[in-house]
Amino acid sequence: MSESGYYSQALHGPYETEEIGDLVLEEGGTLRGCRLAYATYGRLNAARDNAILVPTWYSGTHKIIEQVLIGPGRALDPERYFILVVNQIGSGLSTSPSNTPAPAGGAYFPKVRIGDDVVAQHRLVTGKFGLERLALVVGGSMGAQQTYEWAVRYPEMVQRAAPIAGTARNTPHDFLFTETLVEAITSDPGFAKGFYASPEDVREGLLRHARIWAVMGWSTEFYQRERHRTLGFSSLDDFILNFMFAYFRVMDPNNLLCMAWKWQRGDVGRLAGGDLRAALGRIRARTCVMPMTSDMFFPPSDCQAEWRLIPDAAFHPIETVDGHLALFGADQAAIAQIDRHLKALLAAPPGG
Template sequence: MIENSYYSQEVHGPYELHDIGNLELEEGGTIRGCKLAVATFGSLNAAKDNAILIPTWYSGTSKIMEQVYIGKGRALDPDKYFIIAINQIGSGLSTSPHNTPAPGGMGNFPRVRIGDDVRAQHKLVTETFGLDSLALVVGGSMGAQQTYEWAVRYPDMVKRAAPIAGTAKNTVHDFLFTETLVDAITADPGFAGGFYKSSEDVREGLLRHAKMWAVMGWSTEFFQQQRYKALGFSSLDDFIINFMNAYFAVMDPNDLLCMAWKWQRGDVSRHTGGDLRAALGRIRALTFVMPMSSDMFFPVADCQAEWRLIPNAEFRPIETIDGHLALFGADPNALAQIDRHLTELLAREA
């Protein structure tokens, strides 16, 4: 267990910690006293039918969801909806390797799957908020993986689903690329098998990890058109050092690895003996599948192939050259498209 001031109320708040008790994991481990960091916006109505759940993506927290996607007059409007943003296990705010006491923390933290997150979230929203339905589950990237897991695991509870820039079953290519992100961190001698004294000990690994994210997270067109200049950076070096490196260098390596492991293995067909068609056929939610047009992690074709297996689903690709990281909200046109699709989805009878 180590201190890291990045994972704090000052940086990511306000949020509340909810202890859901012991969480037995699919891989056989147990998280004792599992805590979920939760940010809520708006109020639950008397019918309890206006709740929206937002799970977080790799490296992201409820704060970026609040800053980029939630607001008055937006699709995710707290004046209309009770919005619950839950930080995934390993995010650094919820129970994570760096904030778990010895002996179960740091390099000994157990393997967590997407399904474990969703079971934990289900326990929270049913027992703490008394919900038996969700008007919408929406998330990007790993949040999309959790959205699919919600829709397949709890089909009667999820009325609408909006997976953005993510798939229901991870691909071999994406698994391999994520493995290179893992290797970038673990190959740093300062990683010390996951028992470093400070994230600063793994600085070189975190910087390699950040540069690899720059390669795949954006798009060829993003760099060809020097989009980073429109974002306020004077050169490619300026962008890498003062955005990509600055973003990842403060994070905890073990926390990133915890999330990467479950990202690699996201797969709703675990519910149906490996039959993806059968798994996605369980979904009863009105579903809008929304890939980013230039995404290299979760390409349009991969998302489209899954969309064809989902009953009552529509395919709504988001046009952008910002790649996967259009999720960060730097492309206002992409945000406008997402808002428009979510507004339409929420207006549909479910």
């Protein structure tokens, strides 16, 4: 793992890594010596029944999960729970295009699916930590996709599930949107089919990518209310340059493409021969589905349609004008709603 630059302990630490062995992928490739980067908070109790797993979202690492969701007095309280945040494959911390040596790194990195992440995480939680049950699996966006995958693939392990701002099967509309993110990067001549020397070579593509996120990641109400000013930016241009572009410009383009590809193809229905109803019907976890009311990626109606197919599930839309990127924590009222619902979920008897 790189210890310098953006993907480093200095910026994202402290975290640990664990090699889980060779991971044979759904698409046929193999990640040799696959490593997962993870952070833990709190301690596993004697009964080993207080473990919470949090998978990460697109571009995010355990650090933002820690900042937004974890803390004393919160639902994810390290004084009560053993919280394990696992960085997804392609995040730049776990095995990724940017840290895999030739010939399999960079543009040659194999295609990874959400299911591959969850199989890898299962190896970690059972092999490294010896866990047989997870009190809760919770994640936002791509973390929600992984949460659904966990609940369907390992129903006997997951006692509670909380997918936030994400769906069990990606929609055609969201697939198309994500394709525009991909094309923003790959259309930059500096991308050089993935054989660039530095993210700086792809700066125009990363700027376009950031602008698209600015359009769809927030909401129309966010801009109508000039929420960017509330966040400390003097103008829209200032916000785009010094928040959105500043966030993405240091990231490795191939890493972003790796995550985007699996985001587009998230679908637990494939675990039941393409039957989404049958797949979601396997869930034994007590489940709380939490869309963001102003989310244009995963609108509440898409999440609600899936919620109806899940046994023992609650549906609690999170009221916010910050759109999908309310996950970043700028709207404290939205985070308070998530916290309240997670506390209620953890207080309820487990599913299964």
